[in-house]
Amino acid sequence: MDLTVVDKRYREAREKYGELGIDTERALEELQKFQISLHCWQGDDVQGFEWQEISFEGSGLQVTGNFPGRARNAAELRQDLEKALSLIPGHHRVNLHSIYGEFNGPVERNEYEPSHFRGWLEWAKILNLKLDFNATCFNHPKAASGLTLSHPRKEIRKFWVDHVKCCRKIAAFFGRELKSYSIHNLWIPDGLKDIPSDRWLYRQLLYDSLEEIFELEFSQTLLKDSLESKLFGLGSEAFVVGSHEFYLAYALKKGKMVCLDLGHFHPTESVADKLSAILQVSSELLLHISRGLRWDSDHVVIGNDELDALAEEIVNSPLPEKIHLALDYFDGSMNRVGAWVLGARSTLRSLLRALLLPWERIKQAELAGESLAKLAWRQIARDLPLGAVWDYYCLNHNVPPEDMWLAEVKDYEEQVLSQR
Numbered sequence: 001m002d003l004t005v006v007d008k009r010y011r012e013a014r015e016k017y018g019e020l021g022i023d024t025e026r027a028l029e030e031l032q033k034f035q036i037s038l039h040c041w042q043g044d045d046v047q048g049f050e051w052q053e054i055s056f057e058g059s060g061l062q063v064t065g066n067f068p069g070r071a072r073n074a075a076e077l078r079q080d081l082e083k084a085l086s087l088i089p090g091h092h093r094v095n096l097h098s099i100y101g102e103f104n105g106p107v108e109r110n111e112y113e114p115s116h117f118r119g120w121l122e123w124a125k126i127l128n129l130k131l132d133f134n135a136t137c138f139n140h141p142k143a144a145s146g147l148t149l150s151h152p153r154k155e156i157r158k159f160w161v162d163h164v165k166c167c168r169k170i171a172a173f174f175g176r177e178l179k180s181y182s183i184h185n186l187w188i189p190d191g192l193k194d195i196p197s198d199r200w201l202y203r204q205l206l207y208d209s210l211e212e213i214f215e216l217e218f219s220q221t222l223l224k225d226s227l228e229s230k231l232f233g234l235g236s237e238a239f240v241v242g243s244h245e246f247y248l249a250y251a252l253k254k255g256k257m258v259c260l261d262l263g264h265f266h267p268t269e270s271v272a273d274k275l276s277a278i279l280q281v282s283s284e285l286l287l288h289i290s291r292g293l294r295w296d297s298d299h300v301v302i303g304n305d306e307l308d309a310l311a312e313e314i315v316n317s318p319l320p321e322k323i324h325l326a327l328d329y330f331d332g333s334m335n336r337v338g339a340w341v342l343g344a345r346s347t348l349r350s351l352l353r354a355l356l357l358p359w360e361r362i363k364q365a366e367l368a369g370e371s372l373a374k375l376a377w378r379q380i381a382r383d384l385p386l387g388a389v390w391d392y393y394c395l396n397h398n399v400p401p402e403d404m405w406l407a408e409v410k411d412y413e414e415q416v417l418s419q420r
Ligand code: RNT
Pocket: 041, 046, 061, 097, 134, 187, 228, 230, 261, 288, 296, 328, 329
């Protein structure tokens, strides 16, 4: 698209928004502040680089699709991430799972060390990227039963406790080296396929494991811990040990944050509604932005009502910087680089949409009890030229506008992915 056309359309849009008292320049400045943590695991269908074949048994996770070009090693994954980042406006973060270390031979998960992530660190330094991190308590023979930190057998629990301890150290190492906190998120698959007879036992075991894990304290400038709950998973239909209530209670008591994954609640439950509730008490939280179709299906994020509602809550929060954004989905049925780009761009575009709503009018109408006007302003806002502002933002950040990124992804597919 011609630069001058984008410019002209933007100027027209700015005027149109201005008539409603909306300052597009301010919105674009605000948008620039949002950082999204790009999940490395979309690049290779959550395979990782361990020496042993991974199995999804007991993990509750399922990746479908066999699109060609999956990254097979760290160099390819980094190359793909770079491509994706070059098509997403703004400056973002990268989220690693522990199985993406460069191990050069058999290393057990309770032996993971910062040195296994030197390659990622050097890369992040060159690109000025901050890294987040995740323990991987799944896709492993010791997790095949679907129980890890709450396993009734002490030695299994200990193995996973030690693994998470290693991972928190690695995250803190990133924090120190990159001079920015690293978020360590903990999700475990623990649960039961059928009716539990002793819910208390598993939750007490998990509680005790967490106490051991968090014994070692780090400054929040290096490491921020988050805990991710789930409603149910494959094989944990009847009972999930780390439920929302469990982690919320734990996090509030211990000064940790919770991670809310959009796919981890009942389909009619609104995650957007939870932000202002939790943040009255908790000082921060993490979002796993995903798109569940009927269940926690981890579909690629695209704009929809749920994402828009979430974005509205984020931009209306008095402390938007306390809401950490990360993507979480894995779809192997399409170009994986494009899947990152689409999800990140859709999230940013929803944030921009939310920043450009006529809030003054909507809020005033609500406070004055004018319900009709409140709804009408929302409806009127649907006709505003959001796309023109978005394209202008993209071009200003040297990334292609909405109708052009797909061609670049296709090009990369032909030049790079299809050669693998
Ligand atoms: C699983 C959780 C978790 C994972 C990643 C790979 O249901 O959403 O966040 O997706 O750790």
